[in-house]
Structures are given as C-alpha cells and as structure tokens.
Amino acid sequence: MNNSVFVRRRAQLIATLQPDSVALIRAATEQTRSRDTEYPFRQHSDFWYYSGFNEPDALLILSNRADFPAAQLLCREKDPAQEVWHGRRLGPQAASETLQLHATALSEQESVLYQALNGSSAVYLNLAEQTDLLQQVIGQMQLLKQREKRGDSAPSQLIDLAQLSAEQRLIKDDNEIAIMRQAGQISAQAHIRAMQYCRPGRFEYQLEAEILHHFALNGARYPAYNSIVGSGNNGCILHYTDNSSAMAAGDLVLIDAGCELQGYAADISRTFPVSGKFSDEQGALYQLVLDAQYAACNAVKPGSDFAAVTAAAEQVLTEGLLGLGILQGELSQLLADKACKQYFIHGIGHWLGLDVHDVGAYKVQQPKQHKGEQAFVPGMVLTIEPGLYIPAGSPTEPRWWDLAVRIEDNLLVTADGHENLTAAVPKEMNAIEQLMAMANARD
Ligand code: GLY
Ligand code: MN
Ligand code: MN
Numbered sequence: 301m302n303n304s305v306f307v308r309r310r311a312q313l314i315a316t317l318q319p320d321s322v323a324l325i326r327a328a329t330e331q332t333r334s335r336d337t338e339y340p341f342r343q344h345s346d347f348w349y350y351s352g353f354n355e356p357d358a359l360l361i362l363s364n365r366a367d368f369p370a371a372q373l374l375c376r377e378k379d380p381a382q383e384v385w386h387g388r389r390l391g392p393q394a395a396s397e398t399l400q401l402h403a404t405a406l407s408e409q410e411s412v413l414y415q416a417l418n419g420s421s422a423v424y425l426n427l428a429e430q431t432d433l434l435q436q437v438i439g440q441m442q443l444l445k446q447r448e449k450r451g452d453s454a455p456s457q458l459i460d461l462a463q464l465s466a467e468q469r470l471i472k473d474d475n476e477i478a479i480m481r482q483a484g485q486i487s488a489q490a491h492i493r494a495m496q497y498c499r500p501g502r503f504e505y506q507l508e509a510e511i512l513h514h515f516a517l518n519g520a521r522y523p524a525y526n527s528i529v530g531s532g533n534n535g536c537i538l539h540y541t542d543n544s545s546a547m548a549a550g551d552l553v554l555i556d557a558g559c560e561l562q563g564y565a566a567d568i569s570r571t572f573p574v575s576g577k578f579s580d581e582q583g584a585l586y587q588l589v590l591d592a593q594y595a596a597c598n599a600v601k602p603g604s605d606f607a608a609v610t611a612a613a614e615q616v617l618t619e620g621l622l623g624l625g626i627l628q629g630e631l632s633q634l635l636a637d638k639a640c641k642q643y644f645i646h647g648i649g650h651w652l653g654l655d656v657h658d659v660g661a662y663k664v665q666q667p668k669q670h671k672g673e674q675a676f677v678p679g680m681v682l683t684i685e686p687g688l689y690i691p692a693g694s695p696t697e698p699r700w701w702d703l704a705v706r707i708e709d710n711l712l713v714t715a716d717g718h719e720n721l722t723a724a725v726p727k728e729m730n731a732i733e734q735l736m737a738m739a740n741a742r743d
Pocket of ligand 3: 650
C-alpha cells in the first residue's frame with residue numbers, strides 16, 4: 301500500500317489530539333499455538349491502520365509536541381542469527397525510509413517512553429486492549445511524579461485512544477474502499493465455488509477447504525474469521541466452526557465465510573440446499589429471509605441508521621412468520637413485542653473493516669434528530685444479515701424444525717444509497733438452484 305495513506309492517517313489523528321500530547325499504539329505480539337509453534341501473526345488493527353508495519357514487538361508514538369517527532373516507531377533491530385530462523389526484520393534504519401517516520405530500536409523503549417511522557421499534557425492509548433502498555437505507562441507516570449522536584453512532569457490526563465481511532469476508521473478512505481471491494485469479490489467467488497462443489501456425503505470442512513483455497517489463490521491468504529459451515533441443525537448454532545459433519549441430502553447448509561485482504565475483512569453468509577433443490581418449507585423460510593434482507597438493504601443510505609434497517613427487516617420477518625403460521629397473534633402486537641426475535645436471535649448487522657466486527661459507535665449523543673443512533677454517511681461499510689433459526693422443540697409445527705437460514709452482504713454507504721460489495725454471489729433461489737444444477741451436470 302502506498303505510504304502516503306498512512307502518513308495522512310497519522311496527521312489526521314495528530315490534529316485531533318490536545319496540545320502537547322502523545323498517543324501510543326503497540327503492535328500485536330506473537331501468540332503461542334502449542335509449545336514452540338505460533339499462530340499466524342495478525343497485526344493489531346489500529347497499529348496497522350496508522351503504520352502499515354506488519355511486525356510484532358513494536359511501538360508507535362504519535363505526537364504534536366514541538367520537541368518530539370510527529371511519528372516515531374520503535375521496532376526490532378536487524379539480527380542475522382534470529383532472522384535466519386524466524387524471518388526477516390525491517391530494522392529501524394530501513395523502517396525510517398520505508399514508513400516515512402522516525403524509527404529507533406525497541407531496546408530504547410523505556411527511555412523513549414519516558415521522554416515522550418515527560419512534559420506531555422495528555423497521553424492517549426487504547427485502555428481496554430493495550431493493558432500491558434497501560435501498566436508500563438502508569439509505572440513511568442509514577443516515576444515522573446517522584447521526580448517532579450528535579451523538573452520532570454507527568455501527563456495530567458490519560459485518555460482512551462479507542463474512541464478517536466474508531467471515529468476515523470468508521471469512515472473508509474478510497475484506499476480502504478478499493479481493498480474492501482476486492483475482498484468482497486474474492487469472497488463472493490469463494491461462496492460460488494462452495495455451491496458448485498457441494499454434494500450429499502461430502503463433509504462441511506471440505507466446503508471450507510474450497511473456500512480457503514479460493515481465498516489464498518486470489519491473494520487473501522487467511523480468512524477474516526473462522527469459517528462457519530453448518531449443515532442441517534448445525535446451522536442453528538450461530539458460531540458453529542467444527543465443520544465436521546457429513547452433509548445430508550435434503551438438508552440446508554449455511555456458510556458464513558469471508559477473506560481478509562491486506563487486513564480488511566469480508567463477511568458473507570449464504571444458505572443453500574445440499575442436493576441443489578429447496579424443499580417447500582426450506583424455500584418458504586429462505587424467501588422470507590431474502591425479502592427481509594432486501595428490505596433492510598434498501599434502507600441503507602445516508603441519513604438512515606441501524607434502527608431503521610432493523611425495523612425494516614423485523615416488519616418483513618414478522619409478517620412472514622405470521623403468514624407461515626410460525627408466529628400466531630395480531631401483527632401489531634407481535635411487532636410491538638418483537639416476537640420475531642425468538643427466531644431472529646442476533647442483530648441485523650455491524651460495521652465492517654479491519655476487524656470483522658469493526659470499531660465505531662452504534663449510538664451517539666448528537667445529533668438529537670437521530671434519537672441517539674449513529675446516522676449512516678458515505679464511506680461507512682456494514683453488513684446486512686437477517687437470519688431465522690428454528691431448533692427442534694420450537695413451538696411450531698415440526699416441519700419447520702432444524703431449519704436455519706442467514707443471508708449476509710457487505711454494503712458501502714454511498715452518496716445516493718449504497719453499493720453491495722458482495723453482490724456477485726447469487727441469493728435468489730432459482731439462481732442458486734441453476735448454479736448447482738450446472739455443477740451437478742458436470743459430474
Ligand atoms: N461472521 C460473523 C458475523 O457474521 O457477524
Ligand atoms: Mn458473517
Ligand atoms: Mn457479520
């Protein structure tokens with residue numbers, strides 16, 4: 301990615317800091333998987349957003365102080381003996397040039413941090429996520445307090461950086477939109493591939509393998525989250541990731557999977573029949589979720605908000621469940637009671653970005669006319685994902701039992717509405733059936 305993007309983001313954050321302040325952002329650390337092997341490294345999202353540097357064990361210090369660099373990176377030094385075992389390191393010298401900031405060795409962390417805090421009016425850091433750093437800062441602040449007689453001074457304010465970075469990350473810049481558009485396309489094609497590969501008797505993890513294969517072949521080495529492939533009643537488990545069952549003819553399979561591309565998540569759900577043809581009950585429930593998804597998507601435009609989108613989906617779901625006899629009673633009462641929540645057990649969607657459940661407030665204090673809801677503005681990216689889950693034993697006719705449907709797309713809010721970044725994967729029933737029939741015909 302072009303480095304000017306990160307320089308611009310840093311400048312934007314620095315401009316919002318109180319005078320004479322520093323902001324501290326720590327890189328992620330490697331996590332042990334077992335004994336001496338690690339999980340694949342994933343950079344901390346804020347650290348990546350402001351640095352574009354993908355190594356562990358680093359600290360980014362941003363400042364608006366006249367006597368301190370605007371952006372300073374502390375990173376691991378070059379070490380040929382370590383690098384031959386564990387991989388290349390950029391090192392402070394190359395980091396300065398490549399990342400366009402002042403870079404020094406991580407071994408200087410204690411003294412650099414002390415200098416950064418000494419004389420600053422406020423220090424910003426992510427208080428909830430960066431607790432080790434917080435402890436270190438508190439220790440240094442205590443030391444500064446003890447040395448006030450010799451002229452040192454501790455910051456008088458410790459401020460949560462999370463809110464500032466979240467506000468900035470909530471509105472995607474052109475660079476992010478381009479990446480997310482591509483992540484949506486790769487993920488959409490992966491879902492198509494899973495539909496084409498699906499046959500009764502194959503295992504859920506084999507569909508997962510098709511999806512991961514497609515991600516990696518197209519430049520997205522990892523998924524953004526553990527893929528969910530739930531057939532039959534496994535679909536009723538929202539975060540089912542065992543993916544261990546053989547898929548049975550006559551069942552639906554619910555897939556929730558998206559790739560991570562240059563740090564950015566896609567998040568798509570599709571539900572389709574294992575043997576390629578929806579039964580009457582499956583079709584009725586599926587069409588209802590699809591209608592609700594269209595209604596919710598249509599409500600995504602500037603000035604709208606998650607409450608409006610939720611209301612649009614709940615109206616359709618409640619009317620439909622009443623029509624199918626799954627809910628009984630008066631429509632107005634069922635709507636008032638939010639009766640559909642018995643089967644629609646999660647929210648309508650969430651912000652999407654570097655984190656799959658991305659940062660950004662859902663409620664705000666202002667402006668009052670939005671009743672506390674965060675109003676959509678161009679550049680926001682969110683998911684729309686209504687679902688219905690009817691586990692066995694639910695108070696309905698047994699013919700509905702064990703059915704689960706979720707349909708999820710990723711929408712960019714634009715000046716005149718929205719762009720569906722994941723539209724390429726079919727969701728109309730006849731389009732899915734056609735796609736699967738063509739794949740089956742090739743057997
Ligand atoms: N894949 C997680 C979600 O849909 O929110
Ligand atoms: Mn999802
Ligand atoms: Mn989602």
